[in-house]
Amino acid sequence: LQHTLDQMHELTRQRGDLLRTSSHDLRGSLGVIRSTADLLHLGVVDDAERDQYLAMLQRNLTNVFTLLERLMDLARLEAGQEPLRLQELDAGQLLTELIAGMQPLAQERGLALRADGPATMPVHADREKLHRIVQNLLLNALRYTPSGLVSVTWSRINDLHW
Numbered sequence: 597l598q599h600t601l602d603q604m605h606e607l608t609r610q611r612g613d614l615l616r617t618s619s620h621d622l623r624g625s626l627g628v629i630r631s632t633a634d635l636l637h638l639g640v641v642d643d644a645e646r647d648q649y650l651a652m653l654q655r656n657l658t659n660v661f662t663l664l665e666r667l668m669d670l671a672r673l674e675a676g677q678e679p680l681r682l683q684e685l686d687a688g689q690l691l692t693e694l695i696a697g698m699q700p701l702a703q704e705r706g707l708a709l710r711a712d713g714p715a716t717m718p719v720h721a722d723r724e725k726l727h728r729i730v731q732n733l734l735l736n737a738l739r740y741t742p743s744g745l746v747s748v749t750w751s752r753i754n755d756l757h758w
Contacts, residue, residue: 614670622663625656632656666732680722687758688717691730691750698734702746705738713750719758 632649635641641649695711702709737746752758 611670615667618663618667622660625660625663628656629653629660669728681724682720682722684718684720685723685726686716687719687721687726687750688714690723690727691748694727694730694734695748698738701735701738705741706743707738707741708745709734709738710745710747711749712747714752717750717752717758 632653636646636649636653691713692711692715695709699709734746734748750758
């Protein structure tokens, strides 16, 4: 019972950390958006600068949208409104395809992205949620790894765990 309580407290702490971080990131992005919009509204920038500021607006709006989607996903999960759609799927193929799709981003950041696991690994999971989780982990790893290698490995432990 104590172990379960400790796990619940840890999850609550992690949820609070996520909300604080997301709020901070949203506030920062919205500040950049507001400042950039003010500069563009004042008309004190030339055409070349305007293009840079518009690109900055687009990046920050995309970031805000992504953060809001993640917060909404968390709220739906906590409310039990996002049910799992479990099905048989090939996790090896899904992971290999995701990693292959991220190679251009890794190369752009000067990083090596390596995949290591069985090419085929049948599992019982929610394809959409698995895809979203792995994609978010990969994007974060590529975003926050300053140099070197991002390595993704997978294997089957037993019939219930992989």
